[in-house]
Amino acid sequence: MTPEQLSTTIVDALAALTASGGITLPDGVPTEVLVERPKVKDHGDYATNIALKLGKRAGMNPRDFAQLLADQLASAEGIASAEIAGPGFLNIRVAAGAQGALAPQIVAAGTSYGTSDAYAGQKVNLEFVSANPTGPIHIGGVRWAAVGDSLGRILTAIGADVTREYYFNDHGVQIDRFARSLLADARGEDAPEDGYGGQYISDIAATVVAKHPDAPTLRDAEALETFRAEGVDLMFTEIKKSLHDFGVDFDVYFHENDLHESGAVDRAIARLDELGMMYDKDDARWLKTSEFGDDKDRVVIKSDGEPAYISGDLAYYLDKRERGFDRCLIMLGADHHGYVSRMMAMCAAFGDTPKVNLELLIGQLVNLVRDGQPLRMSKRAGTVLTLEDLVEAIGVDASRYALARYSMDSMIDLDLDLWASQTSDNPVYYVQYAHARLSSIIRNAVDLGVTIDEATFDPSLLAVEQEGALLRSLADYPKVVTRAAELREPHRIARYLEDTASAFHKFYDVAHVLPKGDEEPTDLHRARLMLVAATRQVIANGLGLLGVSAPERM
RNA sequence: GCCCUCGUAGCUCAGUAGGAUAGAGCGACCGCCUCCUAAGCGGUAGGUCAUCGGUUCGAUUCCGAUCGAGGGCACCA
Known part of the structure; x- marks a missing residue:
């Protein structure tokens, strides 16, 4: 029983109540119901506030509404109990067997567990890094390399056709x-x-x-x-190589120079002209971005006849759309946030829908800290902190994990001492260690003759509290992937993995998986091994979305 | 001056499609290894969710103002 299945079960119960005349819903039965994991364990496995939401509409006291729903749910398959709490929350406990059934499903699904077709058929262009070829990738660009690549993996997981693109400013x-x-x-x-x-x-x-x-x-x-x-050629080669070594490869390296030489800029401007979006003033050519929320109109062709920087952006955006991309995502640092309104206006000027056809993802900057002191860099002085410097200091896995673990909205101070440490202070090791432990159990199981087999698997044997908690955590994974993709927030994957690793370590502490000494393997051993195999799969899948390795041994 | 992001435990940060007693890791203190990896687990301590007001049955979450931090406001790229 996953949250999604529970939601369906509740919807079915609501439909049954409506059919029997027990309740009347003026707006009809909802297609899905919000199912949450309660913060307080005593509140059950799952909770829903649907009675609070619908009670008033149905002309009933929320608690009375909840009571009817609870009675209906009590007879539903897989539900152990449904209790009313507070103003009308419904706290639900799932039957042990219903929860455990997920484990073999995950094992059977393998790497596809957590994927979906939510974005099937959508062509997504994901532009990130795009650092100028005037120097090595510095620390400011590394965050986008890690987060952007991870976002690409996540969007791919929900079915999108993703193209990773690097815009090469080789002009100007x-x-x-x-x-x-x-x-x-x-x-x-x-x-x-x-x-x-x-x-x-x-x-x-x-x-x-x-x-x-x-x-x-x-x-x-x-x-x-x-x-x-x-x-430029040497720099370009070096940038590509360092990104490749970081696990990031682009499908398209787009050269700004090509836009100017191919006439794409002229064509884009001509197109906007046709749409009535251009005008001449002070010997320059302007785009009416202020009609679409920008502070002021922008010069596209300067009075000296040279194209302004934005002209490349116009042509580039049009080019992406002509290549068939439904969604163009661009990841930028906070120092570029001033571009957002003009870019959105430009998108609208072409007749497209801002925030749908074009999305700008703005992320805050990264500071490196060592010995409690911020490391300052200066391009002029040549004290550049590069991607290589970071990798040399803490390794690729820790770098990618550390950069992807935080919301892009928050500035981060990356403590090199912390992320280089091979201790529990370091979140990436906590998760990787869980994977190594899981792998170890599976290796040992082979030697001890314990095997997993869906046919003989008895989910009801997974009845310990920590087993239920771990199963519920595994059940959350598909929803986490979807949310991370839709909100463009890869850090949710990292946080989820930490939670799941924690649930596993707690399970490990109370439940011995394999037979001890001369013990013969029992169905309980096999059931727990199935849970272990499922957990390892989920952690491996999640780490894969972050581009971080899942070690078999540590 | 205007715009964007942020302000949650000593530190680093999660969380908010409005909900029940606000979470984690680290740091501090106290415990747990004859058996699957102690890079682990359990417990204690630690909060007026920056401040003030508004909307709501209910606000850390939505809205407004204020304060603080960072970033940005070119016919530069």
């Missing part, structure tokens, strides 16, 4: 600065005032010179072009 002044910084380094000059510093600039410059020994001595324009082209 930042690239010029990068090229000038490389050239200056190669010529042994100081870095330009507005340029980039750091060892990586010297390394790249040296690599370019090794390939083109005469590059520094060329005329400025030619030299710059050489360093630009080669430098």
Whole structure:
């Protein structure tokens, strides 16, 4: 019995009551009922406030309504008891057998347990990281790498056709600065005032010179072009590699330059012109974003005839839509939140629906802390904290878990000492340890001749309180995945795994799974082993959604 | 000045499709290893859910104001 099944059971009971004339619902019987896990254990396995919601509509005291529903539910299959509490809550206990039946279902479903078809048929474009190729991925971008990739996995799990996309800003002044910084380094000059510093600039410059020994001595324009082209290429390759090593691979690397060279920008502007969204003023061309909630209109073509930055965004968005994406999600740091209203306005100007066809996910920034002191970085000074630095300090698993574990709305201070520690302070180990313990039990079961078999499995044997709690936790998983996907909140998966790992450790503490000493395997051993196998599957599936490994041994 | 996010236990953070006694980990204190991994489990202590007001039968959750923290407000990219 999962919460979803219980919801259905309650809906059926409401329908039966309506049919028998016991209650009258003016708006009809709801299609689903909110079923919660009560905070207080004494309140039962599940609770619903449906009587409070519907009582008034039915013209009844909520408690009377709840009483009728409780009586009806008492005879429903899988329900052990239904009691009224407080103003009209219904506290429900599920029969032990009904709960335990889930375990073999999970084992049979395997990696597909928790997946659904909620987003089946939807083409989703997920853009994240998109760091400029002017330096290594720094700490600001790493959060999106971890969270974005995880979100991609989660959306895939609910049936979406996900394309991970990286927008490569290889056009404009930042690239010029990068090229000038490389050239200056190669010529042994100081870095330009507005340029980039750091060892990586010297390394790249040296690599370019090794390939083109005469590059520094060329005329400025030619030299710059050489360093630009080669430098961007090297940086691009390096960024791809470090992301790959982090477990993040993109389906599409989209180059901004292509938009300008292919005429896509002109086409997008022409399209908006047709829609009557453009006008000329002060020798510039403007987009009427203020008609759709932006603070003011935005310049698309500057008075000098050059396209403004937003022109690339217009073309890029249109391109995504023309490639057939129903939903375009873009993950950005808090320093970009000012773009939200203009991007939404741009979406509306094209005649699309903001927040449906285009969604901007804004996440707060990350600070690294070591020995209680924040680590400050400066691009100019070259003290850049990179993805590699983080991985070197705490490893890929801990990095990804730590970054995905918190709500994107909250700023996080990542304590490197904590996340590097191999102790219980460290949440990623707590979850991974549960998986290792589960794996160990399953390994040992083979040696002891305990096997799982759905045909002989007796769910009613899983009657200990901690077994019920663990089963209910496993039953929550599909809903957690759906919620995480719909709310774009991967951290819910991590928190869920911690809860489930906790439920397992508690179960482990009170229920010995395998036969001790010379004991012969019993049905109870086999039933518990089934629960262990189901739990391991769920934790492995959840860790998979976070891109974190599920170790067999620790 | 305007806009966005946040403010929950000593610390780091969950939770709010309005609900019953607000949760976890860490830190502190006290316990638990002849048998499946003690990277674990149990217990104690710790809160006016920033403040004030509003809506509601009911607000940590929704709305408004105030205070505090971070970020952002170009014909830059």
